[in-house]
Amino acid sequence: MLGIKNYKPVFYGDSLEFINNHGNRLRSMVxxxxxxxxTVHEVSSGEFWSDCPVVLLIGGQQLEFCSFKDQIAVSWNAIDLNESIIWYGSRDLRLEWRKNAIKGTSAFTGSPVEGADLIEAAQEGHPITLRGLGLKTAKGYIALFNEFDETVLTFEKNEECLYTEI
Structure with missing residues (x-):
């Protein structure tokens, strides 16, 4: 999927199902x-390619977060970061994995994870929807969430979202 060899994420829209499948493993990251x-970037421009997963290496484990349509996926140790990405068979688009390439990410290197949050959104007249995953660290907060079918990475909580500790 997404041009990543052997990557077959399971996407979730239901918070309870997500916690049942990933809660224990996320808590073990503490x-x-x-x-x-x-993160994946277009080679010539360096632009962050937010359609692809974001991979966090935590305590020797790869936590892989991806957004698709209105759902999120977390997978573990499934992506080989040394493999080339061939975006849906197109050799014209050149993508590559880059380590700590998003401004601000290197500040978190070596920081212990203190907890994980489920990020949800509530809109009047609509059911609560699963949006993403947040990590509390000794150096701040990292939020990965689905924003209109793309993964957004921020270093603060969004006041419009609901945060539930996992």
Whole structure:
């Protein structure tokens, strides 16, 4: 999927199902150091390619977060960061993995994870929707969430979202 060899994420729209499948593993990240953050970029422009997963290396484990349509996926150790990305078979678009390439990410290197949050959104007249995942670290907050079918990475909480500790 997404031009990433052997990548077959399971996407979730239901918060309870997501927590049942990933809650224990996310809680096991507590007190482990965030070592690296990998993102996909277009080679010539350097532009962050937000349709692809964001990979966090935490305590020797790869946490892989991806957005698709109105759902999110978390996978573990499924992506080989050394493999080339061939975006849906197109060789014209050149993409590559880059370590700590988003401004501000290197500040979190070596920081222990203190907790994880489920990020949800509530709009009047609509059901609560699963939006993303947040990590509390000793050096601040990292939020990965789905924003209109693309992964957004921020370093603060969005006042419009609901945060539930996992």
């Amino acid at each position: 007190n482990k150091n965030l070592c690296e953050m990998w």
